Amino acid sequence: MLIQLLTQDPVTFFVLALVLIFSLVLHELGHGYAAYFFGDDTAKRAGRLTFNALKHLDPMGALLLLFVGVGWAKPVPIDTRRLRPYRLGLFVVSIAGIVINLTLSLLFGLLLYYLKETQPLAVYATLVEHQTAGLVGVVTLVAFYAGAINLILALFNLVPIPPLDGxxxxxxxxxxxxxxxxxxxxxxxxxxxxxxxxxxxxxGPISRMLDWAQSTYFRTIFG
Structure with missing residues (x-):
């Protein structure tokens, strides 16, 4: 998915890579802090309630995220037996990472909308003519891909198939x-x-659902 960006604009690719890796870290921190709030300090004792990406990243999951658009980090350790109340804690812990990805997608979408309204020529040149127009072009591409991929991560994790969050x-x-x-x-x-x-x-059905969500997302931003 992003391999073309790596060859066309390496600087933007590496900025985007940092943003996406941070998205994975925030997803796992969401699970960890939610579990801590409901009484399980397993992640804290394991040193996983940290912004240090090296503590969270799974090499294969990170590579797939950067080059395919769907990936994962190492799941934070959670002992669901310690959650109090159990079912509410399990629900909040499970949905926390998804909420974070949806929030990030919304923020990047708002940023992209703002750029479209204030810098329409630069956004057009970047997304339509594939000519990165300085800083605005870099921010446009990062917001474009990061918003879409965070949306995909959220919806992908909602699929109710083990071991996904859904x-x-x-x-x-x-x-x-x-x-x-x-x-x-x-x-x-x-x-x-x-x-x-x-x-x-x-x-298949999951792929079609993700395509529909992406299309709706960008139609909302660009009209």
């Missing part, structure tokens, strides 16, 4: 007698990953 949200809404069965599904995480890759490759 499965935990669903679990929090279901009676606790179903939870042991749902937790056991985590052992099939690799198969889940392969199915999602195939879906994205062959334009």
């Amino acid at each position: 499965s935990r949200i669903l679990m929090a809404l279901l009676p606790e007698r179903y939870h042991p069965f749902l937790w056991r599904l985590d052992r099939y995480a690799m198969y889940t990953f392969l199915l999602i890759v195939l879906d994205l490759q062959f334009n």
Whole structure:
């Protein structure tokens, strides 16, 4: 997804890479701090409530994020047995990272809208003619990609398939007698990953949902 940007404008690519990596860090911090608020200090004791990206990054997940547009960081350790109250804590912890990605997407979208209104020629030259127009061009490209990718990360994580956050949200809404069965599904995480890759490759339902969300996002910004 972003490999062309790397070859065309390396400076913008590396600025964007820092922004996206920070987005992953904030996603995991959202989970960690939410768990801490509900009584689980596992992430804090593991040294994961930090802005140090090296503590959070998964090399494969970071590379896929930069070159495919969907990726992940190392999940913060959470002991759901320590959450009080359990189901509310599980819900808030699970949705916290998604809320952060949606917030980032909104902020980048507002920035892009502002640039479109105040610097229309530079934005047009950057996004339509592919001519990065100085600082405004760099900020435009970063806001464009970071907004879209944070939206994708949020919606991707909402899919209710283990071990994605959406499965935990669903679990929090279901009676606790179903939870042991749902937790056991985590052992099939690799198969889940392969199915999602195939879906994205062959334009399956998840891929179509993400495409629709992106289109709606940019239509809202650019009219």
